[in-house]
Amino acid sequence: MARFISILFSGIADGAITGLIAIGIVLLFKTTGVVNFAQGDLLTLGAYFGIWLLVDLNLPTGLSYVMAIILSFGVGVVVERVGYAPLRKRPLLAIVISTFALSLLIEAVIGLIFTNTPRTLPPPFGSGVWHLFGAAIPYQDVLIIVVTIVVFLLIQGMLQRTTLGRQVRAVSSDREAALLQGIRAGRLTMIMFGLSAAVAGIGGLLIAPVLSASPTLGFTLMLGSFAAVVLGGFDRVGGAVAAAVVVGVAQQLLAGYVAPNLNEAYPFIILLVALVFRPEGLVKATVGVRY
Amino acid sequence: MSAFLECKGLTVRFGGVVAVDDVSLSIEDGGEVVGLIGPNGSGKSTFLNAVSGLVPAKGRVEVEGRSVPFGRPGVMARNGVFRTYQTPQVDAELTCIENTLVTSPDLALRGLLGSWPLRPAMWRREKARWQEAGQVLERVGLLDRANRRAAGLSYGERRRLEIARALMARPRLLLMDEPAAGLNTTETGRLADLLSEVTSSGISLVLIEHKIAFIEQLCHRIIVLELGHEIASGPPKEVWLDPAVMRAYLGEAV
Amino acid sequence: MSVTESSSPPPASPLTSASEKLAARLVRPTVYTRHQLRTWLAVVVVAALVPVVVTSGYGYNIAINSGLFAILALGFYFQFALAGQFSFATPAYYAVGAYTSAWVSTSHGFLLGFIVAVVVTAVLGGLTKLLLARSPLIHFAIATLAFSGLVIIILENWTSFTGGDQGKFGIPAASLFGYQFDTQTKQYYLIAAVALICTALLLLFERSPAQRDLTFVRDMGLVAKTSGLRANYLQVVAFAAGAAYMGAAGSLLGATTGFVDLNSFSSAASVSVALLVLLMVLLGGIGMVWGPIIGAIVLTVLPQVLSSWQNYEQLVYALAILLVILVLPGGLTSLPTEFRARRAKFRQRAER
Numbered sequence: 001m002a003r004f005i006s007i008l009f010s011g012i013a014d015g016a017i018t019g020l021i022a023i024g025i026v027l028l029f030k031t032t033g034v035v036n037f038a039q040g041d042l043l044t045l046g047a048y049f050g051i052w053l054l055v056d057l058n059l060p061t062g063l064s065y066v067m068a069i070i071l072s073f074g075v076g077v078v079v080e081r082v083g084y085a086p087l088r089k090r091p092l093l094a095i096v097i098s099t100f101a102l103s104l105l106i107e108a109v110i111g112l113i114f115t116n117t118p119r120t121l122p123p124p125f126g127s128g129v130w131h132l133f134g135a136a137i138p139y140q141d142v143l144i145i146v147v148t149i150v151v152f153l154l155i156q157g158m159l160q161r162t163t164l165g166r167q168v169r170a171v172s173s174d175r176e177a178a179l180l181q182g183i184r185a186g187r188l189t190m191i192m193f194g195l196s197a198a199v200a201g202i203g204g205l206l207i208a209p210v211l212s213a214s215p216t217l218g219f220t221l222m223l224g225s226f227a228a229v230v231l232g233g234f235d236r237v238g239g240a241v242a243a244a245v246v247v248g249v250a251q252q253l254l255a256g257y258v259a260p261n262l263n264e265a266y267p268f269i270i271l272l273v274a275l276v277f278r279p280e281g282l283v284k285a286t287v288g289v290r291y
Numbered sequence: 292m293s294a295f296l297e298c299k300g301l302t303v304r305f306g307g308v309v310a311v312d313d314v315s316l317s318i319e320d321g322g323e324v325v326g327l328i329g330p331n332g333s334g335k336s337t338f339l340n341a342v343s344g345l346v347p348a349k350g351r352v353e354v355e356g357r358s359v360p361f362g363r364p365g366v367m368a369r370n371g372v373f374r375t376y377q378t379p380q381v382d383a384e385l386t387c388i389e390n391t392l393v394t395s396p397d398l399a400l401r402g403l404l405g406s407w408p409l410r411p412a413m414w415r416r417e418k419a420r421w422q423e424a425g426q427v428l429e430r431v432g433l434l435d436r437a438n439r440r441a442a443g444l445s446y447g448e449r450r451r452l453e454i455a456r457a458l459m460a461r462p463r464l465l466l467m468d469e470p471a472a473g474l475n476t477t478e479t480g481r482l483a484d485l486l487s488e489v490t491s492s493g494i495s496l497v498l499i500e501h502k503i504a505f506i507e508q509l510c511h512r513i514i515v516l517e518l519g520h521e522i523a524s525g526p527p528k529e530v531w532l533d534p535a536v537m538r539a540y541l542g543e544a545v
Numbered sequence: 546m547s548v549t550e551s552s553s554p555p556p557a558s559p560l561t562s563a564s565e566k567l568a569a570r571l572v573r574p575t576v577y578t579r580h581q582l583r584t585w586l587a588v589v590v591v592a593a594l595v596p597v598v599v600t601s602g603y604g605y606n607i608a609i610n611s612g613l614f615a616i617l618a619l620g621f622y623f624q625f626a627l628a629g630q631f632s633f634a635t636p637a638y639y640a641v642g643a644y645t646s647a648w649v650s651t652s653h654g655f656l657l658g659f660i661v662a663v664v665v666t667a668v669l670g671g672l673t674k675l676l677l678a679r680s681p682l683i684h685f686a687i688a689t690l691a692f693s694g695l696v697i698i699i700l701e702n703w704t705s706f707t708g709g710d711q712g713k714f715g716i717p718a719a720s721l722f723g724y725q726f727d728t729q730t731k732q733y734y735l736i737a738a739v740a741l742i743c744t745a746l747l748l749l750f751e752r753s754p755a756q757r758d759l760t761f762v763r764d765m766g767l768v769a770k771t772s773g774l775r776a777n778y779l780q781v782v783a784f785a786a787g788a789a790y791m792g793a794a795g796s797l798l799g800a801t802t803g804f805v806d807l808n809s810f811s812s813a814a815s816v817s818v819a820l821l822v823l824l825m826v827l828l829g830g831i832g833m834v835w836g837p838i839i840g841a842i843v844l845t846v847l848p849q850v851l852s853s854w855q856n857y858e859q860l861v862y863a864l865a866i867l868l869v870i871l872v873l874p875g876g877l878t879s880l881p882t883e884f885r886a887r888r889a890k891f892r893q894r895a896e897r
Contacts (some may be wrong), residue, residue, distance in 0.1 A: 035683045086871055093631055096683060097823070098870050104820065105863035112860065223694070226687045262702075268695040275688040276676050341770050368773030380768045382761050388574050392754070393761040403782055406753035407746060417754060418571065425572040438573040440680045460773060 001267035002134035015248025016148035020203035024196030030172035040222025076197025118212035128229025295320035299349035329516035379449035383442035611737035618837035620790030626831035628783035629763035629771035639698035642795025670788020712806025719800035796879020
């Protein structure tokens with residue numbers, strides 16, 4: 001029982017991190033119709049911003065976190081300016097490839113500055129554990145889950161209650177009509193790229209104390225997020241986060257009870273199975289024919 | 292003689308909206324022309340989409356008495372039912388003759404075998420196909436553009452190229468979504484001539500159209516839709532006088 | 546069905562004399578009238594003369610590598626440019642081809658190993674596309690990323706098949722009907738010949754009804770289906786053919802180096818092989834068959850010349866992809882056309 005609970009909690013925490021990447025992917029898909037392959041690397045970047053500010057520059061924890069999130073937002077805007085804005089009129093594949101190139105670029109830059117040696121971030125609330133039914137649950141896992149819930153609620157509130165959110169929903173339901181109504185697409189995509197990068201950055205700050213940060217950290221995690229987004233729907237933030245938690249728990253259960261030595265293969269298997277059996281997730285949004 | 296295409300009680304729902312509600316239509320083989328008219332949003336295009344297998348629907352669609360499943364666009368095409376779209380769909384990258392050739396029902400040697408080991412046999416088949424495509428292009432008046440890329444065509448020419456693609460498939464029924472939309476008077480006249488020539492060659496038509504003169508020239512029978520319901524049907528001259536149709540188009544006061 | 550059956554009635558509209566003349570002769574689609582004989586001759590001569598310039602073993606390594614990557618890039622071109630499918634699975638087919646061929650050729654000789662590798666990767670590629678037939682573009686790209694990762698993990702764990710960290714040794718050198726390709730010169734000619742055959746097959750495919758239908762399916766999506774085209778069949782076939790090219794490259798890799806190890810494909814290297822091949826095709830240009838070949842040669846030779854850049858390799862590749870996409874979407878092979886267009890525009894302006 002204790003083992004089950006601790007596996008369950010670490011699964012939920014894993015799912016929360018992939019969920020944070022998934023939130024960014026969904027936000028961008030809603031506003032632009034494009035899947036950003038650099039989303040995972042924005043998480044890595046968030047982690048390294050934290051390490052740089054907190055460990056290397058020795059700034060106070062709160063300040064480092066806030067600055068890391070702001071920096072992530074800025075990088076998101078740059079990604080939009082370089083990898084999306086100039087290609088807006090070009091085929092979808094050109095944009096996909098450019099985000100992929102940006103992902104490699106971020107990885108390469110991180111590798112050059114911080115080298116490939118894994119680094120860690122000290123957990124903000126120490127490495128203590130919380131006992132629940134005999135299971136030891138690290139404080140960091142609890143923090144991950146709480147922060148993800150808060151971020152998710154904020155994003156949902158933003159989408160439902162604010163002008164910005166209404167614009168996103170309008171653009172995602174009928175792009176051309178929304179643009180004709182005077183929505184400034186350029187500004188909107190810039191903000192959304194920034195916002196999803198900031199969310200990914202938060203994920204990076206949360207995961208860095210658990211898994212050590214290496215340049216490919218985010219890209220690996222992103223595969224789980226893809227599975228979540230495919231299962232939960234490319235246009236639903238709630239669905240994607242819920243699916244991310246399911247995927248995270250399933251992965252931990254498989255690793256804990258079935259075959260632990262294949263741990264690294266599970267994200268791939270889950271993703272492939274999801275795509276073979278639910279291939280149509282995107283169809284509605286990408287049918288290019290106007291009847 | 293039984294109907295070639297028979298749609299019974301077709302219903303399409305998008306979430307809570309019933310876009311097409313229990314509409315039936317049957318059309319004879321051999322050149323019958325049925326017009327499908329109605330105000331914007333009355334479900335005409337959705338009806339065609341459902342029949343051609345693009346949107347899921349309830350009801351029954353039969354071709355020559357055999358039931359056809361929904362959501363399988365290829366099956367409908369192979370049964371001899373072709374459709375055109377509101378905005379002409381042509382591949383801008385390909386030339387006019389290539390755009391026509393793709394729908395040739397002669398599928399032999401159009402894969403790896405024909406490309407590699409059986410090339411001589413492929414050439415023989417291809418020459419026959421080119422000849423036929425040339426004739427079809429001549430029929431729609433685009434033969435002199437045969438080797439130009441479709442990207443350079445005018446809107447009206449694209450429309451005719453789309454019709455050429457449909458004719459190449461040797462269809463028995465064409466479903467046309469506003470073929471005259473966006474054409475000027477001369478082009479509309481040419482199109483009407485082309486379509487009456489097509490029907491006299493034995494191909495039946497279902498037409499969605501807004502231009503009254505065009506409908507009167509071509510259609511034997513029309514069906515009027517409003518908000519997804521059929522409100523009238525019959526020969527054009529009679530339907531115009533139907534009070535329900537007047538109400539739908541002109542409002543209550545009339 | 547023959548043509549005579551379709552008794553098309555005389556056209557109703559009066560014909561102009563010009564189009565009557567046109568109707569008298571057969572209209573031949575322009576694809577079939579383009580001739581590339583001179584380009585072909587030039588390429589064959591250049592390929593044959595490479596050993597005159599290259600004399601060192603190191604030079605031969607580069608030449609052989611260029612050839613292998615050219616075959617990989619041609620396979621990717623098949624899938625990406627012709628079928629319109631973006632895939633990350635290149636390293637997976639490359640690796641499967643290499644190991645399959647290694648095992649079969651150790652016991653049954655090179656030729657059979659090569660054929661089995663090609664068939665196995667073709668089937669694997671076809672299955673990938675078939676199982677994901679309903680996946681739209683981006684889904685498919687993501688799925689191939691997962692597929693590739695999975696294949697590499699399986700190979701890493703299946704040490705009895707792959708030889709683990711040491712790799713698989715003792716793969717016999719290529720031989721055909723008793724003729725041994727035992728020197729680097731001979732091996733170079735073998736690979737150049739296979740690459741040229743692959744190119745020829747691609748060119749033949751591009752000038753065939755299959756490519757016409759495939760283009761229509763690629764560009765028009767659902768419209769192609771309502772037009773009765775065999776969309777799935779065509780895409781599965783083209784994707785499988787591209788995968789078979791990659792399998793062939795894998796087989797030749799083992800047959801020239803004598804051993805295959807996982808370092809060429811492992812998780813970290815896997816992204817970079819996929820990336821490298823993508824960059825080759827983009828840099829060369831997807832407008833014509835020569836694009837991927839030129840891209841493969843440039844990107845194999847260049848890193849050797851700029852070996853001091855080794856630490857910045859990934860950075861340079863990423864920047865190069867971005868630059869090509871932003872500035873030169875047609876790739877290097879589009880430069881002459883671009884240049885001519887610019888010059889024409891310049892002249893027009895000068896005349897005014």
